[in-house]
Amino acid sequence: MFQPSPWRADFPAIAALQRQHQTYLDNAATTQKPQALLDALSHYYGHGAANVHRAQHLPGALATQAFEATREKVAGWLNAADAQQIVFTHGATSALNLLAYGLEAQFEAGEEIAISALEHHANLLPWQQLAKRRGLRLVILPLDSSGHIDLDAALQLIGPRTRLLAVSQLSNVLGTWQPLQALLDHARAQGALTVVDGAQGVVHGRQDVRQLGCDFYVFSSHKLYGPDGVGVLYGRPEALARLRHWQFGGEMVQLADYQQASFRPAPLGFEAGTPPIAGVIGLGASLDYLASLDPHAVVEHEAALHRHLLRGLHDREGIRVLGQPQLALASFVVEGVHNSDLAHLLTEQGIAVRAGHHCAMPLLGSLGLDGAIRVSLALYNDSDDLQRFFSALDQGLELLR
Ligand SMILES: Cc1ncc(COP(=O)(O)O)c(C=O)c1O
Known part of the structure; x- marks a missing residue:
């Protein structure tokens, strides 16, 4: 089901990024800015x-x-x-x-x-x-x-x-x-x-x-x-x-x-x-x-998107989500695929996610990893962003596996 973001139009960079065929899902690194700013x-x-x-x-x-x-x-x-x-x-x-x-x-x-x-x-x-x-x-x-x-x-x-x-x-x-x-x-x-x-x-x-x-x-x-x-x-x-x-x-x-x-x-x-x-x-x-936003609406929207993200990751074979994410983001690795190779293919398809150690090298090391891919959401993201991510992910995995 399409989950629109009522606040998307308040962030002019999202439309600008879309014109450049970019889907921005790296919000834990930094966010886009509202017109008010x-x-x-x-x-x-x-x-x-x-x-x-x-x-x-x-x-x-x-x-x-x-x-x-x-x-x-x-x-x-x-x-x-x-x-x-x-x-x-x-x-x-x-x-x-x-x-x-x-x-x-x-x-x-x-x-x-x-x-x-x-x-x-x-x-x-x-x-x-x-x-x-x-x-x-x-x-x-x-x-x-x-x-x-x-x-x-x-x-x-x-x-x-x-x-x-x-x-x-x-x-x-x-x-x-x-x-x-x-x-x-x-x-x-x-x-x-x-x-x-x-x-x-x-x-x-x-x-x-x-x-x-x-x-x-x-x-x-x-x-x-x-x-x-x-x-x-x-x-x-x-x-x-x-x-x-x-x-x-x-x-x-x-x-x-x-x-x-x-x-x-x-x-x-x-x-x-x-x-x-x-x-x-x-x-x-x-x-x-x-x-000025309704905080309950924001929480519900972010929670619905997050459920969509987790469902999509869990439904795909060979994907290991790190920990049990509760909100906002999920990091994952794919069996037999290096995160930087996959990140490269996602980038080529205009998906802006983060790959690597996320400035937490000791944590990644303790999980036996040198990196992971992180998808992170913001209030302006919608389910189409996630659909684009998942179809790029599927194409990337098809090439790499
Ligand atoms: C949990 C956490 N702490 C601290 C920082 C550092 O923030 P900044 O680079 O804006 O100083 C970050 C940035 O990613 C973070 O995620």
């Missing part, structure tokens, strides 16, 4: 760009107002108590690096950081490198056969030596939601700081960081239908206060002379230099657009 960028650049937080002139005041309005909107999307808990970074990766650097002084040699076996490199390497610098132990929480963090094992491994837990909300490879609440509650009870990598999770509806009770939550704007070059770090006030300042320059300073300086608290203390102004304003427009 293009309009906001065009308005900002077309009506007078200005730097924020410094100039008294009208363009400066308007830019600052629009920039700070996005901080409020992000706080609303995450249900943060206060917009001052939202720090703009350049992406989820830079937010996680900020944390791994900013928290460095909080650790003593021999203490532990816990992450899971499915983390994206962005939520592995900053902690791995911190562990090396400080002589910490990086504890890897194992997965169960469905691709979820094994809760029983995790609760055993997170103990009084654990000083920090950093986990993804939704796996970018397996499409599995993690048992976050139980993990966070337990880690907090052990006195550990908690970090949620919401890069994939935040895309699928409003979040409630207060309910989660995490110390930090990070995401990238470009996966949430916003511009690239912008990320978000949410922090509880007490947790933000524990961060060491990490980049130094304009706007983050309170007082400076030639020998000494004092620094502002979050958020501005962690936004040194000119921030990505247009990007932040654009993210605000994307959030307004998303807020």
Whole structure:
């Protein structure tokens, strides 16, 4: 049955891609943008760009107002108590690096950081490198056969030596939601700081960081239908206060002379230099657009497409879907076929999917794989996109087998 997307026409790039015979199914990497975002960028650049937080002139005041309005909107999307808990970074990766650097002084040699076996490199390497610098132990929480963090094992491994837990909300490879609440509650009870990598999770509806009770939550704007070059770090006030300042320059300073300086608290203390102004304003427009949609309709549409995707994969012989994806995406391998050969044939037929290790080499390695193909969906995809993918897949497999 045809499953149309009521929102497809709101994304001009989808029609443009279709004219180029491209079917875009790589949304976990980055999303296409709504017209509302293009309009906001065009308005900002077309009506007078200005730097924020410094100039008294009208363009400066308007830019600052629009920039700070996005901080409020992000706080609303995450249900943060206060917009001052939202720090703009350049992406989820830079937010996680900020944390791994900013928290460095909080650790003593021999203490532990816990992450899971499915983390994206962005939520592995900053902690791995911190562990090396400080002589910490990086504890890897194992997965169960469905691709979820094994809760029983995790609760055993997170103990009084654990000083920090950093986990993804939704796996970018397996499409599995993690048992976050139980993990966070337990880690907090052990006195550990908690970090949620919401890069994939935040895309699928409003979040409630207060309910989660995490110390930090990070995401990238470009996966949430916003511009690239912008990320978000949410922090509880007490947790933000524990961060060491990490980049130094304009706007983050309170007082400076030639020998000494004092620094502002979050958020501005962690936004040194000119921030990505247009990007932040654009993210605000994307959030307004998303807020205007019926969230139940979006969830139902994405769930129906996801069922279609899984059915199609499971119906084909020799295809192994990794884990038990719950939402948004599925990664798979085909018996006797290398993922890069298949990806090549799909690309030739205008199917934009991702192949490779998906920035999660240790996870793929633990599954005995060097890569997999990932199909990832967004609210503008429809069942025709999936039909095109499946017919390209069938043709590709016929050639390769
Ligand atoms: C789960 C997860 N975490 C972090 C990241 C890093 O995001 P960015 O490259 O936008 O910094 C990604 C990107 O794919 C991701 O999927």
